[in-house]
Amino acid sequence: MRGKFITLEGIDGAGKSTHHAWLVGYLKSQGREVVATREPGGTELGEKLRALLLSEPMHLETEALLMFAARREHLDKLILPALKSGKWVVSDRFTDASYAYQGGGRGLAREKIQVLERWVQTGFQPDITVVFDLPTEIACERLAKTGQAPDRFELETRAFFERVRKTYLRRAVTEPDRIKVVDSRQSLDDIRKILEKFIVTL
Template structure:
């Protein structure tokens, strides 16, 4: 059986990636693909428990990084690899690029330490396609201001999100064949047209 595709959605909080997840899901399903929709941190019962800690408990940045990768290890083993091996397409709201953005860019954890964790936890596994929803930090902060009760990441200041955005852009520059950067300040209709064009070509 042909291996499925692994697609990830990335972006700063407020970039709108979660808004477009259902539309992308329907694009894949309408093309006849079994589609598994998941998220990080989370995706498994243990991962969801770790997610609650990560989003709401204060901790050292390296503890945060280790817990992110602990949840990811379970996610890969229990959800991502089994789905890919049976030919399903996996659509994940965040993956390891988020660790480079948030823990390296945002928190200042050593990039080398995160690379070591990446190699240890996922080996050769990388997304086939990463959609980076990009907006100016002023826009993301404005969107977050009107959102639900924010978690501890969403409560961070604009400087934090600027570092995250820069780290995402650095990551995209390092892997240009995998990343598609989407201007998420466009209208909903414009973004959907961009997404349709992307998925026609894969």
């Protein structure tokens, strides 16, 4: 049987990576074979593109094209083969992030992203996408506490992250069956209980 594809989204500092690690462990404890991955990245070439994307200044459309180039590789080398062999794949970000960051954040026309999505995914979509939603000021405080050096995206303005957040929320309204919003102000335990409930429905 084909595995399930779960993607985690949200602005920087919203809790994706924290819950990604937990969810992968939880699914394994349930006896599933799980592949943990992330975007941009997930393959050898994709991780090289990630390093460029997170550090090099570039044209907005170059950024979008490289994101989708990395995604093409990710689907071909990792996501689709894993799903086909029955493994579950949990990705820290996927295409909703292109709409939110390159679209909402940077202002790239949605139509251009749709063209790339159709080209690269030919209709393929995650089984479920969880958007961790958090006010930008709280996300900023949480990121500051980690003490890690910010990347090219994390250095963006509050207004940028407001637009990214709004785009995620708008997408969740238009695709309620796939995209679930979780209030990240809740405790880790409460959020884990919500994630467990989502998993049961897959």
